[in-house]
Structures are given as structure tokens and as C-alpha cells.
Amino acid sequence: MRIVVDAMGSDQAPAVEVEGALQAAQEYGSEVLLVGDETAIKKELEKHTAVSNKISILHAPERIEMDEPAALSVRRKRKSSIVVGLDIVKREEADGFVSAGNTGAVVCAATLSLRMLPGIERPGIAIVIPTLLGTSVIMDVGANINPKPLHLFQYGIMADAYCKYILHKENPKVGLLNVGEEETKGTEFVKEAHTLLSESKLNFVGNIEGRDIYTGNVDIILCDGFVGNVILKVSESIIDTLVKALKNEIKSNLIATLGAALASSAFNALKKKMDYAEYGGAPLLGVDGRCIISHGSSNPKAIKNAIRVAGEFKTNSVNKHILEELETY
Amino acid sequence: MRIVVDAMGSDQAPAVEVEGALQAAQEYGSEVLLVGDETAIKKELEKHTAVSNKISILHAPERIEMDEPAALSVRRKRKSSIVVGLDIVKREEADGFVSAGNTGAVVCAATLSLRMLPGIERPGIAIVIPTLLGTSVIMDVGANINPKPLHLFQYGIMADAYCKYILHKENPKVGLLNVGEEETKGTEFVKEAHTLLSESKLNFVGNIEGRDIYTGNVDIILCDGFVGNVILKVSESIIDTLVKALKNEIKSNLIATLGAALASSAFNALKKKMDYAEYGGAPLLGVDGRCIISHGSSNPKAIKNAIRVAGEFKTNSVNKHILEELETY
Numbered sequence: 001m002r003i004v005v006d007a008m009g010s011d012q013a014p015a016v017e018v019e020g021a022l023q024a025a026q027e028y029g030s031e032v033l034l035v036g037d038e039t040a041i042k043k044e045l046e047k048h049t050a051v052s053n054k055i056s057i058l059h060a061p062e063r064i065e066m067d068e069p070a071a072l073s074v075r076r077k078r079k080s081s082i083v084v085g086l087d088i089v090k091r092e093e094a095d096g097f098v099s100a101g102n103t104g105a106v107v108c109a110a111t112l113s114l115r116m117l118p119g120i121e122r123p124g125i126a127i128v129i130p131t132l133l134g135t136s137v138i139m140d141v142g143a144n145i146n147p148k149p150l151h152l153f154q155y156g157i158m159a160d161a162y163c164k165y166i167l168h169k170e171n172p173k174v175g176l177l178n179v180g181e182e183e184t185k186g187t188e189f190v191k192e193a194h195t196l197l198s199e200s201k202l203n204f205v206g207n208i209e210g211r212d213i214y215t216g217n218v219d220i221i222l223c224d225g226f227v228g229n230v231i232l233k234v235s236e237s238i239i240d241t242l243v244k245a246l247k248n249e250i251k252s253n254l255i256a257t258l259g260a261a262l263a264s265s266a267f268n269a270l271k272k273k274m275d276y277a278e279y280g281g282a283p284l285l286g287v288d289g290r291c292i293i294s295h296g297s298s299n300p301k302a303i304k305n306a307i308r309v310a311g312e313f314k315t316n317s318v319n320k321h322i323l324e325e326l327e328t329y
Numbered sequence: 330m331r332i333v334v335d336a337m338g339s340d341q342a343p344a345v346e347v348e349g350a351l352q353a354a355q356e357y358g359s360e361v362l363l364v365g366d367e368t369a370i371k372k373e374l375e376k377h378t379a380v381s382n383k384i385s386i387l388h389a390p391e392r393i394e395m396d397e398p399a400a401l402s403v404r405r406k407r408k409s410s411i412v413v414g415l416d417i418v419k420r421e422e423a424d425g426f427v428s429a430g431n432t433g434a435v436v437c438a439a440t441l442s443l444r445m446l447p448g449i450e451r452p453g454i455a456i457v458i459p460t461l462l463g464t465s466v467i468m469d470v471g472a473n474i475n476p477k478p479l480h481l482f483q484y485g486i487m488a489d490a491y492c493k494y495i496l497h498k499e500n501p502k503v504g505l506l507n508v509g510e511e512e513t514k515g516t517e518f519v520k521e522a523h524t525l526l527s528e529s530k531l532n533f534v535g536n537i538e539g540r541d542i543y544t545g546n547v548d549i550i551l552c553d554g555f556v557g558n559v560i561l562k563v564s565e566s567i568i569d570t571l572v573k574a575l576k577n578e579i580k581s582n583l584i585a586t587l588g589a590a591l592a593s594s595a596f597n598a599l600k601k602k603m604d605y606a607e608y609g610g611a612p613l614l615g616v617d618g619r620c621i622i623s624h625g626s627s628n629p630k631a632i633k634n635a636i637r638v639a640g641e642f643k644t645n646s647v648n649k650h651i652l653e654e655l656e657t658y
Contacts, residue, residue, distance in 0.1 A: 069513055104509075132570055145508055146516050179474055179558045180433075184398055187475050187555060210562025214570040223559075226516060229508045230556055231563055233539025238567050241461055241543040259588045 001028075001311040004094045007036030008063045008081040009101030010298045017100070018044035020303025025052040030307050033094060035060045035085040060084040066296060070104030074112065082106055086113040089289050096290030096310030098281065100298040106291065107143045107284060114289035117319055119326045122147060123286035124155045124225065125293060126162050127232060128279040133216030135279070137163055137172075141228035143284060149192035152176070152222050156202050157325050158285040159220045165316040166283075166309065172219035175208035177227060183207070193222070201328070280305025283313065285322070290314060330357075330640040333423045336365030337392045337410040338430030339627045346429070347373035349632025354381040359636050362423060364389050364414040389413040395625060399433030403441065411435055415442040418618050425619030425639030427610065429627040435620065436472045436613060443618035446648060448655045451476060452615035453484045453554065454622060455491050456561060457608040462545030464608070466492055466501075470557035472613060478521035481505070481551050485531050486654050487614040488549045494645040495612075495638065501548035504537035506556060512536070522551070530657070609634025612642065614651070619643060 005021055007014040014036055021032040031054045034041050038059035045051055062080040064073045074083060082105055089097045090113045099106045103125070111123055124140030124147075139159040144151060156174050163172035176194055178186040183194060185207060197204045208218055213231065223231070250260045280302060281294035290313040292306045313319070334350055336343040343365055350361040351374075360383045363370050367388035374380055391409040393402045403412060411434055418426045419442045428435045432454070440452055453469030453476075468488040473480060485503050492501035505523055507515040512523060514536060526533045534547055542550055542560065552560070579589045609631060610623035619642040621635045642648070 067511065069511070132573060142508055177559065179471055179555055182396065182398070190555075210559040210564075211566040213563055214566050226508055226519075227556055227559055230506065230539040230552075231559060234542055234560055234563060235539075235567055237540040237543050238564055239571065242568065242571060244461060259590065259593070261588065264588070 001314065002031040002033065002094045003307045003310045004033045004035055004085045004088050004097045005303065005307065006081045006085050006097070006099035006101050006106075007034040007041050008060070009099040009296075010294070010303070011296050013100070014041050014044050016298055016300050017303055019048070019300035020298075020307065021055055022048055022050070022052055023300055023304040024307035025054040026050070027304065028308055028311065030054065030311060032056075032307060033058055033088065035088070036063070036081040037061070058084065058088070064102050064105045066102050068102060068105065070102065070108045073102070074105050074109045082109050083113070086110055086289075086291070089291070090114055095314045096292065098292045098294060098303065098306040098310055100281070100294035100296055100303065103142060103293055106293050110284055110287045110289070110291045114287040114291065116286055117288050117323060119323070120154055120158070120286040122151045122154070123284050124151070124158065125228075125282045126155075126159050126285050127282040128167070129214070129235070131214050131216030135167065136213070136216055136219050136221060137167070138213070138221045138223065138228050138231065139285070140223070140225040141232045141282065142225045145224065145226040145229070147224050149189060149196055152193040152224070153196040153200060154286070154326075155222050156197055156200060156204070156220065158322050159222070160202055161318050161321045161325065162283060162285060163219050165318050165321055166312055169219055171203050173217070174202045174204045174220040174222065175212065175218035176204075176206065177213075177221055177223035178207035178209065181207050181209065189224070197222070278305065280307075280309045283309065288319070290319075330643065331360040331362065331423045332636045332639045333362045333364055333414045333417050333426045334632065334636065335410045335414050335426070335428035335430050335435075336363040336370050337389070338428040338625070339623070339632075340625050342429070343370050343373050345627055345629050346632055348377070348629035349627075349636065350384055351377055351379070351381055352629055352633040353636035354383040355379070356633065357637055357640065359383065359640060361385075361636060362387055362417065364417070365392070365410040366390070387413065387417070393431050393434045395431050397431060397434065399431065399437045402431070402434050403438045411438050412442070415439055415618075415620070418620070419443055424643045425621065427621045427623060427632065427635040427639055429610070429623035429625055429632065432471060432622055435622050439613055439616045439618070439620045443616040443620065445615055446617050446652060448652070449483055449487070449615040451480045451483070452613050453480070453487065454557075454611045455484075455488050455614050456611040457496070458543070458564070460543050460545030464496065465542070465545055465548050465550060466496070467542070467550045467552065467557050467560065468614070469552070469554040470561045470611065471554045474553065474555040474558070476553050478518060478525055481522040481553070482525040482529060483615070483655075484551055485526055485529060485533070485549065487651050488551070489531055490647050490650045490654065491612060491614060492548050494647050494650055495641055498548050500532050502546070503531045503533045503549040503551065504541065504547035505533075505535065506542075506550055506552035507536035507538065510536050510538065518553070526551070607634065609636075609638045612638065617648070619648075
């Protein structure tokens with residue numbers, strides 16, 4: 001398995017990407033092609049004693065920054081790590097692509113370069129979230145902020161394949177995010193998506209509300225990319241806020257401080273469960289290839305797991321399963 | 330001050346409403362007219378030794394249930410506590426209305442009965458949330474799931490008045506919820522709202538993201554009612570989920586259990602800060618009258634505070650301030 005990693009993507013690039021690649025090479029035997037500033041990548045590699053012969057480097061002199069406009073930067077920076085890296089996957093010289101860089105740029109470049117799977121109109125990002133019962137998937141979390149009802153139906157098909165063949169869930173339950181459970185609720189967009197999903201062969205359980213997301217009662221939560229993006233960012237921030245607020249409360253009280261020290265084992269165990277790095281990034285589904293988008297603040301473990309997941313998408317033929325399912329409609 | 334309370338609204342109606350009304354009469358000297366099933370209300374009142382002479386009852390034989398379709402139930406159940414109660418405010422026989430019932434039905438009945446403030450096109454629900462720095466307001470959280478850019482601009486004007494004259498914040502900072510900070514981000518709807526808000530006299534700081542909501546960096550977060558509704562419900566559920574997950578972790582470990590017992594004072598202090606009941610419900614802004622919508626799971630304190638806030642809307646002439654501000658455009 002040979003995976004291309006955008007070495008210039010994350011907030012701490014290329015250190016995090018280099019370490020993640022080395023871990024993936026060691027743990028999974030993955031071949032990794034690091035694309036980016038050759039000098040910077042080499043410098044990082046030199047910090048590690050056990051340099052793997054499975055790691056190679058391809059120089060890409062340009063970098064798309066986090067705050068650059070997606071479409072424009074992809075058009076202008078043809079020698080960026082994102083554009084160069086995806087072209088290698090396009091030419092089938094590698095099996096998948098991983099980037100913790102500018103999400104919009106990755107979506108745009110992947111769509112232009114890899115093109116869509118036949119029959120799929122728009123790509124979507126599927127992300128795994130921890131819930132009370134295990135994990136669920138939200139799709140889309142920002143690839144497509146203005147989707148049509150048909151796109152949500154296709155997200156259902158794709159997220160279903162992701163759940164079955166990567167997360168190994170049987171017959172995943174699909175819910176449509178809405179402001180109420182009744183069929184009559186919501187915008188015209190959501191109502192039309194409800195009709196399409198009801199007529200599908202998915203295990204569609206109907207509308208769900210914001211309060212149902214973290215209960216784990218459904219395996220797949222479908223929503224437009226604007227709402228999905230907000231949910232994801234609110235969730236991250238509310239956890240941070242609660243932890244900070246709790247620390248402030250605890251500091252102001254000596255007995256509580258002692259108690260908190262004792263309770264910290266529980267906090268840490270919980271933190272591990274909530275650890276996004278475990279799930280290794282979010283696949284961009286719908287493109288004709290394998291592309292995993294990781295968080296900008298990824299650590300090496302997150303990159304390592306993203307490389308693993310990119311490989312599993314090939315091994316488990318996820319795109320083939322999506323196409324076979326689509327053909328039955 | 331005379332406030333009408335829908336006695337049949339909350340999940341534990343009319344017990345919660347009766348106790349909240351008695352508390353408001355005692356603490357603030359409010360006159361409260363409880364509207365609903367007279368027998369049930371009387372039965373609840375009899376449970377309290379110190380019955381106030383400030384409490385009166387108006388019989389309304391019908392009740393709109395939580396899961397009934399809003400518009401239809403308001404048209405059909407003309408003798409429901411919501412419709413009857415709002416008509417009293419319409420006739421100016423009371424100063425405001427409080428309900429913990431079916432939100433959609435309250436919005437619909439209030440819009441039909443009280444009508445809109447001149448110049449305001451749509452009502453919106455403004456809700457106070459706790460943040461790291463104190464409190465902020467999100468508007469709209471579900472009155473209008475398909476707004477136009479102009480509605481968001483008007484929400485800005487109304488939430489600004491709410492912040493200034495009820496929450497006593499000077500020159501509140503207004504943010505527009507989007508998927509990125511740059512002006513070029515988002516749907517056409519959000520971009521047009523951005524333009525209108527930029528040209529306004531509000532203290533508009535531009536786009537904010539989901540991760541900024543709980544930091545408290547802005548005082549007012551503007552969004553469409555679909556997104557606002559999802560945010561609110563996700564926030565509630567994620568706090569519940571974290572507490573449950575933490576309890577599960579703690580149970581599995583004896584030292585952590587001891588620690589948690591000691592830390593519980595901190596948890597309780599935090600819980601108080603996060604306590605929605607403190608803020609007494611969410612005003613429906615834009616209607617020509619005063620209408621406070623409380624959570625279905627309200628406790629007596631939440632009802633008491635909602636009665637207080639309804640009174641403050643009159644005392645502090647919030648609607649007059651909104652109209653004066655609108656006239657300057």
C-alpha cells in the first residue's frame with residue numbers, strides 16, 4: 001500500500017506528518033510518499049533515529065495556507081503539496097491521499113483532479129464522532145454548504161458504505177438532521193431529502209434532532225455541509241469550554257483540587273474516548289479515488305491513522321461498493 | 330405588572346407553572362394570571378400553604394400538545410391556554426405572556442394575535458447561553474427556519490436592544506455565524522446578510538465560526554433558525570453526554586470515585602453557571618407585545634425568571650427601543 005501524505009498541511013507541518021508517516025510505516029508497513037518542502041521534510045526525518053526505507057519524498061515548492069480561498073489557491077498554486085500530491089493519486093501511482101491542510105482546497109483539488117465517481121454529483125466529508133454508545137458518522141461537515149436533496153440521498157449511500165466496510169457496522173441506522181421528528185418539519189430542502197431517503201433501501205429511521213447526535217441512537221447523521229460544519233466546531237468548542245470552566249471552578253477550592261487530582265484518571269480515560277485522533281481523519285467521499293482529510297491540529301497518531309484508513313478504503317473496495325449500490329437505483 | 334402564564338405548557342404542567350407563579354408573586358410582587366385547566370390549577374394551588382392574592386386563574390379547556398403541528402393546532406384549538414392567554418395580552422389586559430409549551434404553536438399564535446412590530450418582517454427567538462466570559466445571545470433558535478438576509482439584519486437590531494436593555498451590556502458585539510471568518514465564505518444567504526450587517530450601525534465584528542460560540546468573544550450570534558435550533562439541542566445533549574460518560578468512567582474506579590465526591594463542589598458550581606433556568610426563557614422578539622418562551626423541561630425557578638423577564642421587557646421599553654432604532658434606517 002502506497003499513500004501520499006501532504007507534508008505541509010497541519011499546523012505543525014511537516015513535523016507531525018513526518019512522525020505520523022514513520023509510525024504508519026512501522027506499524028502497518030505502509031509506503032508513504034511525503035509531498036512538500038524537501039529541505040524541511042529531510043530536516044524532520046533526520047530527527048528520527050529509525051528512518052524507514054518505506055518513506056520517500058517528492059518536492060513541492062508551494063504551500064496553500066489555511067486561510068487562502070480554496071478554488072483560487074488550487075488554480076494558482078499548481079506546484080503546491082495538495083495539487084501535486086493528488087495528481088500522483090490521479091495517475092494511480094499511489095493508492096490514496098492524506099492532508100491536514102486547507103479543507104476547502106483539498107476538496108476543490110480532489111474534485112478537479114480525481115473527478116467524481118460516476119453517478120455521484122457532489123463530494124461530502126464524513127466524520128466519525130464519539131457517542132454514548134460508541135461512534136457515529138456525520139456527513140457532510142463542510143464540503144458542500146448548499147446541497148440539493150439528491151446530494152443528501154447520495155451521502156446516505158456513501159456513508160452507509162463507509163460504515164459497513166470501514167467501521168464494520170451491520171445495517172447502519174441513518175437519520176436526517178432536522179428541527180423536529182415529524183415528517184412535516186423543516187425546510188423544503190429537508191422535506192425533499194426525507195422523501196428520497198424514505199424511498200431508498202437504506203435503514204432510514206427518519207428525522208432526528210440536534211439532541212440525538214451524541215446519544216448514538218443512529219449510526220449516520222445526514223445534514224448539509226453548513227450545519228455539519230457548525231455542529232463539528234460547536235462540539236469541539238463546548239468540550240474545551242467545559243474543561244476550562246471546570247478547571248477554573250476547581251482552582252478556587254482546595255478540597256475540590258484534591259478531589260480533581262484523584263478524579264483525573266477518569267478524565268483521562270474519557271479524553272481518550274473523545275480523541276478524534278483515534279479515527280484518523282475524515283474521508284472525502286464521492287471522488288474517484290481515496291482522499292482523507294485530517295484536522296489542522298492533528299498529532300502524529302492522527303496522521304498515522306489517516307494513512308491506515310486511506311489504505312483500508314482500497315483494501316475494502318469502498319468506492320466499488322458505493323457504485324454497486326448506486327447501480328441498483 | 331401583570332403577566333399571563335400558560336399553565337399547561339411544561340412537561341410537568343401545571344405544577345411547575347403554579348409554583349413558579351407563586352415564587353414570582355412573592356419575590357417580585359408580580360400579578361400572575363394562570364391560564365389553563367382550572368381544576369388542575371386549583372388542585373396545584375391547594376398544595377401550597379402561602380397562596381398569594383396576586384394569583385388568578387382563567388379557565389382554558391384545550392391544550393396544545395408538544396408534538397402537534399403548530400399552525401394547525403393554533404387554528405383549531407381556539408380555546409387552548411396558548412391562544413386564550415395571548416389574546417389577553419393582545420387586548421392589553423396584561424403586560425406579557427410566558428409559555429413553556431409547544432414553541433412552534435407559541436410563535437404562530439403570537440404572530441397571529443399580537444402581530445409584528447411595524448417594520449419587522451419576521452419574529453425570532455433569542456436565547457441566552459453561558460460562555461467562558463459570561464453570557465451571549467443566539468438569535469434565531471427556531472422561530473424562522475428559512476429566513477431572508479433582511480430578517481437576520483433585523484434580528485441584529487432586536488438582539489442588540491435585548492442585550493442593552495435587559496442584559497445591560499453596552500455596545501454588544503455582533504457576529505454572523507458562518508463556516509469561515511473570511512467575507513467570501515458561506516452561502517449566498519449568509520453573504521448577503523454580511524453585507525447588510527456591515528452597513529448597519531451595529532457593532533458588527535463579522536463572521537464567526539461554530540468554535541467561537543462558547544468563547545464569549547461576541548455578545549450576539551446571528552444565524553438562521555434551523556442552524557440555531559440544531560446548535561441549541563446539540564449543546565444541551567453534549568453536556569448531558571459528557572456528564573454521563575464521566576460518571577461511567579468514575580464508577581469504574583474507586584480512587585476516582587472518592588476524587589469525584591471531593592470535586593463535586595466544583596461540578597455543582599459549574600452546573601449553576603450553566604443553568605438555563607437562571608435566564609428565565611427566551612423572548613420571541615419582533616412581535617408587538619411581550620412573549621417569553623421557556624424550555625419544556627422548565628423548573629419553577631425558570632418560570633419565575635421568565636415572569637420577571639417579561640416584566641422587564643415592559644419596564645425597560647425594549648420594543649420602543651427597537652422601533653426607534655429601526656426608524657434610523
